[in-house]
Amino acid sequence: MKLNIKDTFTKQLPADPKLENTRRQVENACFSFVTPKQTAKPELLHVSPEMFDSLGLTDTDAKSDTFLKVITGNEVYPKTKPFAMCYGGHQFGNWAGQLGDGRAINLFEVEHNNKHWAIQLKGSGETPYSRTADGLAVLRSSVREYLCSEAMFHLGVPTTRALSLALSGDQVMRDMLYDGNAAYEKGAIVSRVAPSFLRFGSFQILAARGDTETLKTLTDYTISNFFPELGKPSKETYIAFFNEVAQRTLKMIVDWQRVGFVHGVMNTDNMSILGLTIDYGPYGWLEDFNYGWTPNTTDSQHKRYRYGNQPNMGLWNLYQLANALYLLIEDVEPLQAILDGYQTGFDEQSFAMMRNKLGFEEEDENDKILIQQLEENLHLTETDMTIFFRNLSDFSEENPSEGISIIKDAFYHLNEVEGEIETKWQAWFEAYAKRLKDETASSEVRKTKMNAVNPKYVLRNYMSQLAIDDADKGDYKLIDELFNLLKKPYSEQPENEKWFVKRPEWARHKVGCSMLSCSS
Structure with a gap:
């Protein structure tokens, strides 16, 4: 297996000088070096051929022992150093301080066909940011993330991608409903791919600590690598950068509304600086058209992240990013103008979307x-x-x-x-x-x-749950069936008409088919 490694994050940004993997506050740094956890018996369940090709990998690579070991964290690719990112965030409207990659480990960055990709594992062990958690993931949530990220891509919604889904061979304890009934589940690892996994919270944590120097370094890095057309660092460039993030965020949310997708946990640490849908946790698609619906059990009382409120939450999150970037810009007026433009832009784009x-x-x-x-x-x-x-x-x-x-x-x-x-x-x-x-x-x-804008097939929660139930029994055929179905969501696919139906009544209140928790 040969990849064109082009690491930028670890080479251009400050690292945490401590190397031991202990929970701690990480300051004046954007990441910490970590080593993924060795798993008991890794088993590859599925790979995305399209993403494979985008990285310059071949079918032979997919079958290799090296690939399996690398994308399950059991082997570090030569001349690379895995790391976890440091960021903070507002969770359900409250500042949570340092959060970071508690369940994700970044492996390396790849360039292929003039495109840049960061490869990340979700569920490969603890990091300095894991707090009281184990850094692992279970098959249930991993199937959902794997299928959804690729489904969203084919729907035309900006998103992170998925490369592979694998079992770790370990048993992971989870309290799925947070009701005190914890049980062991199959451990799993998803390999996620994006140009970058930077979030609003990556900038917020530095601003909250008054670390303007590192904030400037991170902002300059982000602009240079992902928004180079904006030019060299300056006040005007930072303003243009914030405007671009706002516009990308707006487009993403309009697309969510178009297809009926509800993210479920739009905390600022789950907002991509590139305007990508990121962190597929308790998401869902509308079954019935309902502005008040949220798929997240944690959000069931206040419904902060309900379908009809997603545009407002996008704006609220952008306000928090604006507060962070203010340290570099030191001028409220242009930031406020961009935020006002978001509101106007949503009204216009939402109207155009409905007309379409x-x-x-x-x-x-x-x-x-x-x-x-x-x-x-x-x-x-x-x-x-x-x-x-x-x-x-x-x-x-x-x-x-x-x-x-x-x-x-x-x-x-x-x-x-x-x-x-x-x-x-x-x-x-x-x-x-x-x-x-x-x-x-x-x-x-x-x-x-x-x-062309109204999909016929979306990943309804009950469909994911059927695939999860089969997978728990060792049958992975439905994962593949849904994966291929969702590659062509706008096509008629008469052979798959059985999936063009309302949510079955048995699924209305079944766990995993209506509302979900953040437990993964």
């Missing part, structure tokens, strides 16, 4: 009203978001009376669609039909464009 989902190209002053009425209708009775928007492309403006029958499979309780609810839906379809008659594109063209 409805198949509109021509401008119409009444579109906002029509969209608002639709969103109100979607809350009248449980209505599956994915099925609704996908089937809506079959609607014809010539037959508005058939609207309800076209999207009826999206209703969880079809018997409720009568009386006032039926009247409101019929009125909306009449208005929608009238609006579509103003479009110049044919219904076939409109259908194609709508189906």
Whole structure:
């Protein structure tokens, strides 16, 4: 196995001088060198062919003993030094101080075909940032992260990627529901890939400690390696950098809203500085269209990270990053202007996104009203978001009376669609039909464009849970089936029609199929 190693993080940023792997506060440094934990009996379960190719690896590499050992932490690749990153963060709105890579270990950086990739293991042992945890991960959460990161990529949502999923051969104790009933689960390791795993919290921790020197070093490093078009370090460059982060964050969240994805734990340490979806924990896709839904049991009371609040949380998190970068910029006005622009930008991009989902190209002053009425209708009775928007492309403006029958499979309780609810839906379809008659594109063209932004297949929690249940029994075929299904989420795939259905009733309250904890 031969990789083109191009490490920058450990060569251009200050390291923690202490080498022992003990829990501690790490100051004036961006990372600590660590050694992954040796595992009992590593076993490779799945690899991403696309990511493999992106790193310059071959099929032969995937079958090699060296690859298995490296991506499970059992062997350090020659001339590399694994490390864990130091960062802080706000968790559920409260400053948590130092957090860091408590369950992740970065292996090395690779360049291939003029692209730069950082390779990281999740679940490969403790680090100085593990606090009271063991630094390990279980198969349950690892399957979810592996499948979801690749699914998001193919949906067109900015995301970290996954290279491999492996068993460690160890048993890991976890209290899945935080109810005092801890049990052993299969240990697993996901190999994650991204241009960088830097987070908002990477900058916050330095600012919180008043370490302006290291903050400047980290910011300059980030701009030089990932935003070189912004130019050399200066106040103007730092402002432009913050604006770019804000715009990328905005785009990511608009894409989340478009496909119905709920991150579940948008703490600032889980916000990528590159605008990538990062840290797949208690995430979920909307089953019924519900602004108030969160998949995170920890968030079930206050619903801070609910679907409808994700745009606001993106802005709140950006405020915290702005506070950190203020130490370098020392000027509130340009930072505030960017934050104000985020709000305006979300309103504009969200509106454009909804217009695309409805198949509109021509401008119409009444579109906002029509969209608002639709969103109100979607809350009248449980209505599956994915099925609704996908089937809506079959609607014809010539037959508005058939609207309800076209999207009826999206209703969880079809018997409720009568009386006032039926009247409101019929009125909306009449208005929608009238609006579509103003479009110049044919219904076939409109259908194609709508189906390009409204996925047919998403990784519903019950689907992941079925794969996890099989995997616990040693059967990994469903992981592969879902992995390949989700490569083409916008394609019809008639052979996979069984996955284009509402969440089964048995899954409504089943653990892992509706809400999830952060336990992994």
